[in-house]
Amino acid sequence: MRNRRPTRLLATLTLAGLFALAGCGTGNSGAQGASGNSGGGSGSGDTLTLGVITSITGADSEFGKAQKEGYEVALDEINAAGGILGKKVQLVYLDDKSSAQEAAKDVDQLVSQYHAQLILGPYSSGSALAVVKKADTYKIPDIVPTATAANVTQTGSKYVFRLCATSDDYAKAICDLLKQQGDAKTMAIVHEDQNFGTSAEKAMLKYAQQYGFQVVDDESYSTKDLDYKAMLQRVKQKHPDVIYFASYSKDAVALMKQAQEIDLDAKYFTAAGTGFSVATFPQDAGKAAEYTLAAGQWDPSAKWQGSKEFYDKVHQKFGDYPSYHDMEAYAALYVAKAAIEKAGAYDAQKIRDALANLQMDTAFGPIKFDSTGQNAHPVIVTQVQNGKFVTVYPPDAASGKLLPTPPWSQRK
């Protein structure tokens, strides 16, 4: 025992590393996220079972919860109005545990266990890319409600249909707003290092150049990191007028709190929606959330019919204030309904063709998919003012005025 040599130590440590990696995979395999009971063949009998993949647990669970609220409200309405093709609709939720690998496995399960002809979801861009590729091999259409990374509709799949605007649209909206303001010249990008963050970064690099903003710093981080202060100090040294974040929920809160802590001032704290748009953000980040601007997809003051009603329904049923993540899921189920009814049967190929030619109005705005499966959806920019999201851009959708961001030292 005594004369352990370094080679053995190294071997032990290598094993330790392997186990740590293996642990990531196996450690999460216990929970089974499916809720609702299986209806056997989903087309059979008088119920129609539709498969939803979202992040019920894990890092993205706040967004998964929001999506589930949206789906549930739509489900109630649709069933109250007679279901789809005369059948009562049932949703089965598969949990991707906030991981792309799990999301891909969920597709397998939906196909083998529920004979899915259509998939709704998932939540995140990382999962979406995996689901889109997998659904393509099964030739099953996938309606993507929330994932914004540009590459989700760029796999060449003919079976992907995305409702939401993309990371490109986010970057463009922020740049438009900054141009309108006219007092920003330099920008720093701070993004998480997965599919969502990197595609938001790429989009912003492209648009910043087009609009003539100088990107003085570009930082990437992992949402698992313990501390962001050193990174934010780097940003601080470059004195950017604008900081553009692409962050999920816990990291968004930590980034803003730590920015406050180290007095990282900027004229505009902007973000690609997501963690900066989720309903819990103003509470969790408290005062540090104030004045942050987030590109988003919807708010209850939107002009589309049913917007306000949806907001009230979610609030009534769940006590939550819905964000655009709720709304996109809500609209996705209506799109599914329209497509299945147009197809006249629960059949993957027919539903795909119906989706490709679909044109409809929803509470999330008009839906029409282009040849890549992308719906043209307008982006809005919201600002946190007194703990509430206020739409400040574009002018025709604005419900309030953009407030200038005071330096941290002048805030209460």
Next chain:
Amino acid sequence: MFLQTIINGLLLGALYAIVGMGLSIVFGTMRIVNFAHGQFVMVGMYITYTLFTVFGLDPYVSAIASFILCFLLGMAVYRLAIHRIVRQSDMNHILLTAGVGLMLTNLAQMVYNTNQLTINLSYSHHDLVIGGLRINIAYLISFVIASVVAALLFWFIMKTETGRAIRAISQNDAAAALSGIHVTRTTMLAFGLGIAVAGVAGTLLLPIHYVDPSVGDAFSLLAFIIVVLGGMGSILGSAVGGLLIGVIAQLASYYLGQSYSDVLTYIVFLLVLLFKPSGLLGRSRV
């Protein structure tokens, strides 16, 4: 800014150090290859989270509860499981403790599900400003507690009768038994102590980091690196190793970018293994 980064690194390093010190007793001294170390850190985090949300107990007060509960848990795990294979090969240690770790992870998942949980403390994002340098209060408290725990641990291992017995067993368990040391009981105690320190580490981490069931994996790896970097069996070495890794990670984040902090940490670790295989403060055992 350089000085500020060093200070941040030391504050962060103190947390790493306390994660490492628990394993230093278990792995460094008792030679039990404990792959569940990070999971015990996670248990400490959940204990603290629960006490905070249910009873409103300040996390730094619940460090004591974490210590006691994890101490008992550690001793129970030792007595029920590890004791049976403690004289067998490292591979058996790895398999058994990795299994214990998986059980803990999945138990946590059962009880708390996989959401990332955080607690909100009024002071966790406030700084003391001294001469232009900022010191985060939560980190500072953690730093002080970590130092106290390190000092107590050092004193316990070096000065007390039980500590001497632990060291005796680590040197030669047969001789220790012949000199009248109760090997099983002492090893159990040492294992419990290591786990208790892991629990305290969890408590100190919670105000600045979320907890979810898989959070332990990263800490296990980190702990092994710290123990080996500092020198097997040297508690002081683990403290130094943890501080060093904290400083390196912060310097790398600040001067090269956040994504380089791990890269540089492992480069330094490999260099230490290459040029001083026994670790920074370890005696060569070859």
